[in-house]
């Protein structure tokens with residue numbers, strides 16, 4: 001199909017690029033002798049082949065003169081993913097990983113978290129990440145766990161009995177107990193839990209970098225718990 005008349009932002013090249021239409025739909029209507037039109041298109045970058053969505057709108061009353069004194073119509077181009085706003089670093093679109101063995105409900109929450117991130121709803125992304133940790137515990141049937149003091153020792157009661165708690169803090173430690181994650185991974189899951197709590201209770205929006213790191217860790221934990229068993233070379237196959 002034809003090329004888009006002017007360069008638009010490409011989220012992968014991170015700059016203005018020429019694109020080609022993959023699919024295009026034109027709409028027009030008129031009211032009180034003014035014509036309005038819109039073009040909706042799925043477009044593809046001619047450089048990196050990344051897809052984007054384009055909407056062009058215009059009307060017969062919005063025009064200007066060009067350098068040669070000729071009238072030209074001013075059309076409004078909106079592309080999604082959107083170009084970064086001034087001064088903000090653009091982190092692009094984070095494509096969800098293709099997990100094959102992560103249970104569906106968990107995958108759904110994870111995909112929604114990435115959707116929130118990609119739409120730059122960072123606040124919702126932070127809350128969602130905490131929910132992923134919660135959902136992970138539900139799915140692995142972890143209902144409680146011990147707690148650590150600031151020196152990393154398990155907290156015990158006056159009789160020396162290990163204290164167990166049913167909140168998310170305890171459950172994350174329950175994941176270590178079941179040997180589903182390492183202590184280091186648990187520390188990061190605790191950070192994600194704290195980040196979600198701060199978002200909810202103190203309306204604090206985390207930095208994009210932090211969110212990206214949290215997403216990476218979640219993906220890593222998913223891989224460890226659900227995907228590792230899919231490899232041909234796995235402990236199961238070694239006698």
Ligand SMILES: [Zn+2]
Nearest residue numbers: 010013045048
């Ligand atoms: Zn591109």
